[in-house]
Amino acid sequence: MGRYSVFSLMKNALSYHENWQAAWHSPKPKKHYDVIIIGGGGHGLATAYYLAKEHGITNVAVVEKGYLGGGNTARNTTIIRSNYLWDEASQLYELSMKLWEGLSQELNFNVMFSQRGVLNLGHSLQDMRDIARRVNANRLNGIDGEVLGVAEIQKIVPLLNCSPTSRYPVLGASWQPRGGTARHDAVAWGYARAAAAMGVDLIQQCEVSGIRTSAGKVVGVETSQGFIGAPKVGCVVAGNSGVVAAMAGMRLPIESRPLQAMVSEPLKPCLDTVVMSNAVHGYISQSDKGDLVIGAGVDQYNGYGQRGSFHVIEHTMQAICELFPAFSRVRMNRQWGGIVDTCPDACPIVSKTSVQGLFFNCGWGTGGFKATPGSGYVFADTVAHDRPHPLAEAFTIDRFTSGALIDEHGAAGVAH
Amino acid sequence: MLKIHCPYCDEQREEEEFSYSGEAHISRPLDPGALSDADWADYLFFRKNTRGWHHEMWQHSAGCRRYFNVTRHTVTYEIFESYPMGTTPKALPKGDAR
Numbered sequence: 055m056g057r058y059s060v061f062s063l064m065k066n067a068l069s070y071h072e073n074w075q076a077a078w079h080s081p082k083p084k085k086h087y088d089v090i091i092i093g094g095g096g097h098g099l100a101t102a103y104y105l106a107k108e109h110g111i112t113n114v115a116v117v118e119k120g121y122l123g124g125g126n127t128a129r130n131t132t133i134i135r136s137n138y139l140w141d142e143a144s145q146l147y148e149l150s151m152k153l154w155e156g157l158s159q160e161l162n163f164n165v166m167f168s169q170r171g172v173l174n175l176g177h178s179l180q181d182m183r184d185i186a187r188r189v190n191a192n193r194l195n196g197i198d199g200e201v202l203g204v205a206e207i208q209k210i211v212p213l214l215n216c217s218p219t220s221r222y223p224v225l226g227a228s229w230q231p232r233g234g235t236a237r238h239d240a241v242a243w244g245y246a247r248a249a250a251a252m253g254v255d256l257i258q259q260c261e262v263s264g265i266r267t268s269a270g271k272v273v274g275v276e277t278s279q280g281f282i283g284a285p286k287v288g289c290v291v292a293g294n295s296g297v298v299a300a301m302a303g304m305r306l307p308i309e310s311r312p313l314q315a316m317v318s319e320p321l322k323p324c325l326d327t328v329v330m331s332n333a334v335h336g337y338i339s340q341s342d343k344g345d346l347v348i349g350a351g352v353d354q355y356n357g358y359g360q361r362g363s364f365h366v367i368e369h370t371m372q373a374i375c376e377l378f379p380a381f382s383r384v385r386m387n388r389q390w391g392g393i394v395d396t397c398p399d400a401c402p403i404v405s406k407t408s409v410q411g412l413f414f415n416c417g418w419g420t421g422g423f424k425a426t427p428g429s430g431y432v433f434a435d436t437v438a439h440d441r442p443h444p445l446a447e448a449f450t451i452d453r454f455t456s457g458a459l460i461d462e463h464g465a466a467g468v469a470h
Numbered sequence: 471m472l473k474i475h476c477p478y479c480d481e482q483r484e485e486e487e488f489s490y491s492g493e494a495h496i497s498r499p500l501d502p503g504a505l506s507d508a509d510w511a512d513y514l515f516f517r518k519n520t521r522g523w524h525h526e527m528w529q530h531s532a533g534c535r536r537y538f539n540v541t542r543h544t545v546t547y548e549i550f551e552s553y554p555m556g557t558t559p560k561a562l563p564k565g566d567a568r
């Protein structure tokens with residue numbers, strides 16, 4: 055695989071950019087692999103990459119029913135932060151943050167990771183107490199964070215309405231300077247390209263329709279391109295986790311819900327950080343292209359339709375206009391939904407299952423994009439060694455039986 | 471936005487009047503003391519999360535405040551019927567929703 059660099063760019067410019075190598079191949083599936091990853095989203099591709107890179111397991115197939123990164127990876131608002139409340143969660147997201155910080159270099163692919171900082175606004179005394187508690191917890195865990203007052207916030211985001219007479223006045227915020235955004239597609243493509251270069255087969259347009267087991271062990275998967283054998287299968291299918299679990303006769307503590315987002319027409323640069331508010335429920339950033347990227351709340355009902363109800367985005371627009379009156383005239387360009395796999399405690403499941411060789415990595419729900427590198431890292435380790443990675447020990451499926459839930463609802467400021 | 475029929479008010483109203491309450495027909499354990507941890511986990515947390523026709527509970531929270539069940543398709547979001555608590559749903563429509 056050729057390296058991307060300023061020299062390769064110049065060289066290819068001479069041939070009018072017509073001779074770039076394909077970033078990966080689209081092979082026919084082999085009969086047998088050491089590991090099959092179901093789901094070619096960011097998490098699945100990252101898992102395949104770390105299996106090859108950290109564990110030398112390269113006889114791996116990623117089986118994707120659509121195209122790479124076309125699920126929630128393509129649909130999210132790309133907010134990255136690690137300021138979660140509880141030790142277990144914050145350590146997992148912080149691992150991810152550290153991996154993000156070196157990812158473009160590691161993958162030789164610009165994932166456009168931009169540490170522009172994340173503000174989580176507080177609008178009530180209780181919000182401010184929760185923020186102080188969370189920031190203190192973060193700092194004890196070695197994660198950057200500050201509690202800001204209104205004057206400091208106003209300096210960072212001049213357009214934000216901090217008037218004391220607004221309906222839900224801004225009283226302060228938590229500020230994580232290392233937080234920010236990344237380019238969603240680039241993350242999937244970067245992992246895909248780097249994994250393929252180490253020998254991983256990326257098989258697109260190939261839907262898994264069954265999981266074959268024998269004597270309590272997984273032996274492979276039925277797909278639209280025939281049976282593919284493997285002694286280990288990792289399921290990383292986000293919103294479709296329940297569907298794939300049912301193929302193995304299992305249920306999960308997960309419900310799939312629509313989550314919506316939208317982008318505006320492109321504007322001149324006006325917002326150079328990420329602003330989130332749990333109380334009025336909206337979150338917003340501006341992409342490098344100039345569009346405002348706005349995320350809504352999760353719809354209340356189970357749904358696989360990749361669309362939600364209009365009143366949900368209407369509420370979000372109300373919140374955004376309340377926070378940024380200047381945006382009230384901006385027109386929205388596109389709106390869409392993804393299917394998020396929500397867990398009762400808003401934390402993921404990275405786990406072995408009762409079927410030997412069958413693993414699940416799911417439940418990242420409304421906030422898993424930020425976790426893409428860390429999720430792949432700990433899941434690859436879990437699959438390779440057939441035991442949870444130390445940072446994933448608290449996230450096994452057994453916590454729903456033992457009762458050791460990790461309640462990150464609201465504790466992390468806002469759900470994304 | 472879903473349009474939901476409340477079988478008690480006998481009115482078709484907008485989704486915003488209603489609150490979703492999850493999978494229907496999960497009965498409360500009759501003898502809670504006899505339940506194992508796994509049974510509790512199953513009752514509290516594990517769900518079918520059906521892709522297709524789904525029996526689910528809704529509450530008419532801005533209306534009569536009563537709970538009832540709805541059969542809805544989780545891909546097309548088409549609603550087949552609403553029926554009062556304690557009654558059995560009609561046979562599911564054949565095949566996929568429209």
Ligand SMILES: Cc1cc2nc3c(=O)[nH]c(=O)nc-3n(C[C@H](O)[C@H](O)[C@H](O)COP(=O)(O)OP(=O)(O)OC[C@H]3O[C@@H](n4cnc5c(N)ncnc54)[C@H](O)[C@@H]3O)c2cc1C
Nearest residue numbers: 093095096097119125126127130131133262392422423424
């Ligand atoms: C609107 C929205 C906004 C969000 N905002 C944020 C945010 O700001 N920050 C953040 O951290 N997170 C956010 N998230 C959450 C984040 O997008 C997800 O948690 C994360 O992208 C999940 O990645 P994944 O790779 O597991 O899933 P996906 O990208 O969904 O990948 C799963 C893949 O599995 C494939 N698949 C499913 N079933 C099968 C099958 N039977 N056979 C083969 N393949 C199959 C799918 O086609 C899909 O490509 C948001 C989500 C949405 C929808």
Ligand SMILES: [Zn+2]
Nearest residue numbers: 476479530534
């Ligand atoms: Zn009613």
